Amino acid sequence: MYHFLTTNFWSLLVVAFVLKETPYIGIPFNWLESYFHELSHGLAALVTGGRILQIELFPNGAGLCTTQGGIAFIIAFSGYAGAVGWGVLIYRIAEFKSSISRYFSLFIVFVLALSCILWVRDLLTLVIILILIATFALSIKISHFNFLPVILKLFAIMVLLNSLSSPLYLLDGRGIGDGSALAEITFIPEIVWILIWSAIGIYSIFRLAKK
Numbered sequence: 393m394y395h396f397l398t399t400n401f402w403s404l405l406v407v408a409f410v411l412k413e414t415p416y417i418g419i420p421f422n423w424l425e426s427y428f429h430e431l432s433h434g435l436a437a438l439v440t441g442g443r444i445l446q447i448e449l450f451p452n453g454a455g456l457c458t459t460q461g462g463i464a465f466i467i468a469f470s471g472y473a474g475a476v477g478w479g480v481l482i483y484r485i486a487e488f489k490s491s492i493s494r495y496f497s498l499f500i501v502f503v504l505a506l507s508c509i510l511w512v513r514d515l516l517t518l519v520i521i522l523i524l525i526a527t528f529a530l531s532i533k534i535s536h537f538n539f540l541p542v543i544l545k546l547f548a549i550m551v552l553l554n555s556l557s558s559p560l561y562l563l564d565g566r567g568i569g570d571g572s573a574l575a576e577i578t579f580i581p582e583i584v585w586i587l588i589w590s591a592i593g594i595y596s597i598f599r600l601a602k603k
């Protein structure tokens with residue numbers, strides 16, 4: 393059973409989809425995708441010469457990263473694309489030996505904790521990130537050492553599934569969000585950016601499945 397789960401992407405995808413759609417269980421993974429989304433905005437700001445002022449997460453899975461400076465186009469584009477990238481990275485790391493998966497899980501815990509110290513300014517976001525820290529810490533603590541890669545792969549696929557569906561929420565006609573920001577910067581319609589982000593998510597999932 394262990395070998396089947398670690399080598400069969402589609403079986404993991406089914407399990408991840410069921411967990412994602414299960415009431416309450418799927419909520420932390422909505423938060424995790426939102427965190428990686430906002431962190432990607434922030435990292436894009438840092439890389440392009442800006443800085444992160446604050447990261448906020450909300451119970452409904454939404455989030456906000458307030459930045460200053462940097463290249464607006466790269467910052468706006470990096471949210472959805474970056475979340476997909478984090479999902480792929482976590483999955484790829486989980487394909488290595490179990491000890492590497494454990495160290496990477498500890499690294500994620502460190503990044504989450506560092507975010508609390510540097511960029512969290514409100515109690516609600518602090519509570520949400522502490523829950524994410526506890527989720528990763530608990531997965532390391534209670535799982536058999538050799539089973540941790542399977543847990544990480546499930547986390548990764550749930551992040552990818554959320555990354556695939558999240559851009560579709562921009563189709564609400566309100567004209568706010570990353571797609572609207574890119575439309576203002578580039579004069580390319582918002583729907584084009586939504587399709588690009590969705591295509592990136594679909595492509596990444598099928599690349600992982602093909603491998």
